[in-house]
Amino acid sequence: MIVIQSTLGLLIKAYNKISLLNKKLQRNESEYLKGLRVLSLFSGIGAFEEALKNINIDFKLVNYCEFDSSVSKAYSIIHNVDEKLNLGDITTIDENKLDDFDLMTYGFPCQDISALGDQKGLMDENGALTRSGLFFEAVRIAKKKLPKYLLAENVRMLVSKKFKTQFREMLKLLDEIGYNTYWQVLNSKDYGVPHSRNRVFLVSIRKDIDDGQFKFPEKIQLSKKASDFYDSFASQDHYLREKDMKYLSEFRLKKKYSSLNSDIIICQTTKQGNLANPQNFIRDKKGYRVMTSRELLALQGFKKKYAEALLNEGFTKEQIGKFSGNSITVDVLERIFEKLLHTGIKVENKILKNENII
Structure with a gap:
């Protein structure tokens, strides 16, 4: 009996110590995440920021950077921030004057990489940087400031055979400035949104804090249909006129250049808000129509109320369609951030895997 009581007492003490350690580590993790400072480049309407808010990361936006003044205004409305935080033209940013930050997001332009663009790549035939070549401006800033994490997104074509050499050079450059980079093509429909949108994501972790354990999120079962967002x-201005019906041809639907009442919509483009060349159509009792601004944003993971706020500020459905088509699916970013920011707990400047604590 004495032996049993003694053993039980030791187990209770051990359990209390483990519980105390867990509470301490959880508190340290909370404090670590609460202080996350973010620099947002090529911000668009702020999909990265929306994802951080949705998973309850209490972050501080150091600055955002959006060249297009109308998009900057939309960003400020959606995220309720002062446009004075906008750095504007990334090529004019003095990296020496930037405040420190822990995370840099940079969904750099895809126009010169996309299958729908001219596919010049990061540089043209004369060696001049293209719009997609603004990637190097982001690297310039990262090299100077050395934040803990970098997160980028672009079209799948970036990792195709055509741009294989350039992509390898990008990874090499990130390695040279001090980062281990993990990359993978993810489709929005595999992360809870009925939207077929393949994009490549690059997660770069500074070498001195990388434990080599980062993995991209596993696919999840899709439980929603596009109609759930209708x-x-x-x-009436959403409904097709006779001359617009050509975009609903059997050929376009078969080739998936367009979709009609699909359970999973095809990839949104910047033309989605227009009657002239939309991608996803809905047939209802009144006829054939394009998606509303609310529907478009919702199928990118944004709240429908943002569309209402933008419309009330004078933005058109065409503008909002372009904003949405240019953005990133928020739900995918949520899953990536959960992996990146919740896989480890910071203790004395080291990252410990949760399952290895006890």
Whole structure:
């Protein structure tokens, strides 16, 4: 009996110590994440920021950087921030004057990489940087400031055979400035959103804090259909005229250049808000129509109320369609951030895997 009581007492003491350690580590993790400082480059309407908010990361936005003044205004409305935080033209940023930050997001332009663009790559035939070549401006800033994490997104074509050499050079450059980079092509439909959108994501972790354990999120079962996001009402200007019906041809639907009442919509483009060349159509009791601004943003993971706020500020459905088509699916970013920011606990400047604590 004495032996049993003694053993039980030791087990209770050990359990209390483990519980105390867990509480301490959880507190340290909370404090670590609460202080996350973010620099957002090529911000668009702020998909990265929306994802951080959705998973309850209490972060501080150091600055955002958006060249297009109308997009900057939309960003400020959606995220309720002062446009004075906008750095504007990335090529004019003095990296020496930037405040420190822990995370840099940079969904750099895809126009010169995309299958729908001219595919010049990061540099043209004369060696001049293209719009997609603004990637190097982001690297310039990262090299000077050396934040803990870098997170980028671009079209799948970036990792195709055509751009294989350039992509390898990008990874080499990130390695040279001090980062281990993990990359993978992810499709939005595999992360809870009925939207077929393949994009490549690059997660770069500074070498001195990387434990080599980062893995991209596993696919999840899709439980929603596009119709779950439909509005019950759409104004008349969303409905197709006779001359617009050509975009609903059997050929376009078969080739998936367009979709009609699909459970999973095809990839949104910047033309989605237009009647002239949209991608996803809905047939209802009133006829054939394009998606509303609310529907488009919702199928990129944004809240529908953002569309209402933008419309109330004078933005058109065409503008909002372009914003949405240019953005990143928020749900995918949420899953990546959960992996990146919750896989480890910071203790005395080291990252410990949760399962290895006890």
